[in-house]
Amino acid sequence: MIDVRNITKETREGVQILKGISFKVEKGEFVGILGPSGAGKSLTMRCLNGLTKPTTGEVVFTDNQNNAINITSCRGKELRLARQKIGVIFQGFNLVKRLSAIDNVMIGQLGNMNLFRSLFYGFTDREAMQALKVLEKVKVAHLAHRPVGSLSGGEMQRVAIARAMYQQPSIMLADEPIANLDPNNARKIMQLLKPLADEMPIVGVFHQPEIIQEFCTRIIAIKDGNIVRDGDNKITRSEMRDIYGAELSEIELNRTEHSAVSYQLSALGD
Amino acid sequence: MEYLIYRRKKTLNKVLVVAGVSFLAYWAAISCKVDLSIFWQGIPKGIEFIGFMFPPDWEALLEMIYPAIETVLLAFMSTIVGAILSFFFALAAASNVSPPWLRNFSRFLLATERSLPEIIILLLLISALGLGPFPGVIAMSIGCIGMLGRLFGDAMEEINPATLESIASVGARRWQVIRYGIIPQVLPSLIANTIFRFEVNIRLSVLLGAVGAGGIGYQLFYSFQVLEYQRATTAILVILILVFTSERLSKLLIKKIAPEAKLK
């Protein structure tokens, strides 16, 4: 569970980007964050795992063993242990391109490894088998030993998800994970993420309203550093226009409506 | 009209530059004690001298093999030691690894080292430690650090920070990020630059050898000193083979091991 308590963020020049963001996400929820560019979505995400420290406010993360950790105030070893339980995937995949897929996955447990061993010996065979199993879950086990730089975007993101899963996290964060993928692969990735919500909260930033409506359980909209909407996953066209303003074209607004309809239809079909 | 003024200015600039350079060249020539008459006289002397150097003294070839190996091994060892030390210097000199004060200080040290010709370093060390390969290796290793330290440091700074951030996001410690995030990405460039430096070190090894580090450089110098010029030619031939082979070898190795690397 992650509890964001009224965080604000001011730049060094005094520009306020985040003006008071609060929300709570529990196990079972798949939260989709949307909003216009520059609204502060990525910044919020970075505050969730300590990559950025908010100017005021705090983020409290409770892991699966019910330990509450204040991400904002902890540093050093505490922060690392907390991060080990937070799985993150990024828009740019952010894998080490020269290493193989399986090596990239095994990096996920570095937080738990003995420092000396991880620096001088590397990984064990058992860890490799575990990593291979995780790669199998995301259906890229056959690419385990290829350097990830040679993989396609969709395959790379799967490896990134595998790495996050290998951490055995208590929460999953996703910063625009499908922005660089074609629609087909994007859906496949979302279909991989969706089942994880049963075991842990998932918070993701997405730009595609139809994706959010189909896969997320809750939509949070951030505009100008404030939360302007925090509710269920049915979002209307006029709401979208209010949030995005001129950014969204008519076509995209139409897509919002259509996907809302198709979602309801598919819900009926179930 | 304006165009004419522009052209006139340009021509004036051109003339000024040429005049300035010629003026400097004139004074430089005086400082260098350039004397064309000596030069003209020197040409036949030089040619005559080169005549003395042929044919090479083939018997001395056997004596040259051992020093040649020494020279190569000297260069090899200095490159290895230098590269390892440079790696750590580079970590200190990379802005994404090291705090600003350390980074700037390291860069300053590296730049200072690059301003010191290795010969001077060797002279210093010889005064302290005597002749022989020991000061030679130290001098060349230090020389390596200046060049490789900067190249490695630049390579590290060019890494996409997002990758390093994502490794930190899984809870890794600083040295783990270095081992799994930085090293894999800069390794091709490290290896390529090290191999390139080996080539440079072979030439240096010859030069430093003449000053006192031993090896074939010393053989060359010694031959001149005892006026056995044909022996010197043999040494020169061996040196040519060494340098040429090291060049070819280094290009080949770089292509094979690390084709994607960017040099210099």
Added chain:
Amino acid sequence: MNLTIEKQYLPSERYKKAITYVTILFLVVVGLSIYFNFDPWLFITDFHFLVDLLGEMTPPNFEVLWKKQKVFSSILQTISMAFLGTLIGGTIALGLAFFAAKNTTPHPAVRFFVRIFLSIERVIPNLVIILVFLISVGLGPFAGMLSIAVGTIGMFGKLFADAIEGADGDPIEAVYAVGASKLQVIRFGIIPQILPSFIANLFYAFDINLRAAIGLGVFGGAGIGFEIHMAMKLMRYKDALALIFFTIILICLFEKISDYLRKKTMGQDILK
């Protein structure tokens, strides 16, 4: 699906492989050390020699810089050697480059021989060159300057030739098309294209040659290199350190000046 990892990919196997390479390297280095009587203990036992030397060298005697007239002139000598050597060497290199480039050479055979000459010249160590010049024109800065010039030809001959060959063909064709002679084509079609890189390389060469001039000074008996060598031989260590400091400052200064001049000329593009 039966998940297995092939033996070669197992982390334990990869570790064994890596460790083997490292161990071999380590043994080679250790072997060489023994062979060279390169006792690492020497670092510790003989370290005091370095410290002693450092002690004798400090405080550096900066007075030698202005007291001894000879030192001042030798500084000028070093700079002049590098400057003139670069200038002459660069010009000759450019001239030869025209003969070595496909698009400007009078005859393919000429190109062939010039290229070979440049290749050989590049490989001859500076040491040999200076020894030959020492015998021809005697000790002193003249020999040093000449050998720097020759060295520069070797370094840049091939580079310039490649640059000429790489010049854009279109402007060249255009100048031919108006009926210009070959020399005119070179003057108006090729030279403007390669001039910026030529000048940039000249600055780069000067940087390198300045260091070389110091180094060669040791042999040729000219310049700061020689002064430092002498100072150390005569055990005037305080003088030596002062000179070394000055050398470092000199090189840094010239680097900055080169950078500045290069930016100025490149930006203005004053020479057409």
